[in-house]
Amino acid sequence: DTGVSQDPRHKITKRGQNVTFRCDPISEHNRLYWYRQTLGQGPEFLTYFQNEAQLEKSRLLSDRFSAERPKGSFSTLEIQRTEQGDSAMYLCASSAPSGRATDTQYFGPGTRLTVL
Amino acid sequence: GENVEQHPSTLSVQEGDSAVIKCTYSDSASNYFPWYKQELGKRPQLIIDIRSNVGEKKDQRIAVTLNKTAKHFSLHITETQPEDSAVYFCAASIGGYSSASKIIFGSGTRLSIRP
Numbered sequence: 697d698t699g700v701s702q703d704p705r706h707k708i709t710k711r712g713q714n715v716t717f718r719c720d721p722i723s724e725h726n727r728l729y730w731y732r733q734t735l736g737q738g739p740e741f742l743t744y745f746q747n748e749a750q751l752e753k754s755r756l757l758s759d760r761f762s763a764e765r766p767k768g769s770f771s772t773l774e775i776q777r778t779e780q781g782d783s784a785m786y787l788c789a790s791s792a793p794s795g796r797a798t799d800t801q802y803f804g805p806g807t808r809l810t811v812l
Numbered sequence: 813g814e815n816v817e818q819h820p821s822t823l824s825v826q827e828g829d830s831a832v833i834k835c836t837y838s839d840s841a842s843n844y845f846p847w848y849k850q851e852l853g854k855r856p857q858l859i860i861d862i863r864s865n866v867g868e869k870k871d872q873r874i875a876v877t878l879n880k881t882a883k884h885f886s887l888h889i890t891e892t893q894p895e896d897s898a899v900y901f902c903a904a905s906i907g908g909y910s911s912a913s914k915i916i917f918g919s920g921t922r923l924s925i926r927p
Contacts, residue, residue: 700855738818738901738917739856752914787855800846801915803855 698722700804702788708810709778716774717807721790728771729801730763731787739787739803745771778811785809814839814906818918825892826926833887833921835902844905845878845885846915851898859900860887889923897925 701720709715721728726747731739742761743753747768760778765771775782785806791799818835825831837845846861862869862876862885869876875888885904889896902918 736920738816738903738920741914741916744914800858800861802858803848805855 700788700790700802702786702804702807704807705805706808706810708812710812711778711780713778714774714776715778715809716772717786717788717809718770718772719788719790719804720770721788722792722802725790725792725802726768727791727793727799727801728765729789729791730771730773731789733785733787733806734783742773775809778809780811783809783811814916816902816904816916816918818902818921820921821919822922822924824924824926827892827894829892831887831889831892831896831923833900833902833923835885835887835904835918837883837885837904837916839904839906840883842883842904842906844915845876846903847876847887848901848903848917849898850901850920856901892925894925894927897923899923 700722703718707715728745730742732742733739741754742757743763744751745765748765760776763773785808787806788804789801791801816837843864847859848856849859850856860871860874860876862878867878873890878885899920899922901920903915906914906916
């Protein structure tokens, strides 16, 4: 499968624990995005990388959230001291440079987080 | 602030009829408008997109129209089939060319096709 992949697909954790998710973008896609989706809502933008540089982070994102893309390939999203409100589907997407400002984004299957 | 509004939230149509979903956006610099289909438990899949230099785009049974003056864009599905049942999301780019690639999603439309 050459699409965007995410690991794990499901994560159940207790409140206060730290969790880390991984995203592998489509090969040669230089842009990578993280979104959060709750039931009945559209994906909510969290942060975005171009190669290894984190270019934007949502103003609504708590300081407990951090993301990295150290080598410009895969990315990790860490949530520290999880809260029940963090329960959601965390989606990753990637896009290839097309010469346009906004490229088509392709989504991964998501990681469903449940905080007990 | 930046937002995309989507209507209706639910839509039920008879198989074979047409379905229309409408969105409005707030950022006048938006220039890219994708539509995604999401089936239960699956990832959002791009079904069609349009850029601001065109007013309409078609792909078989799916078409999207864009009215930049009114900041409206719509998805039209003709000859609906059972497999069209899903949640559909519209989205709009934010910030124009100065803020590459960020898109904001609408809240979704749950489309049901009645046999």
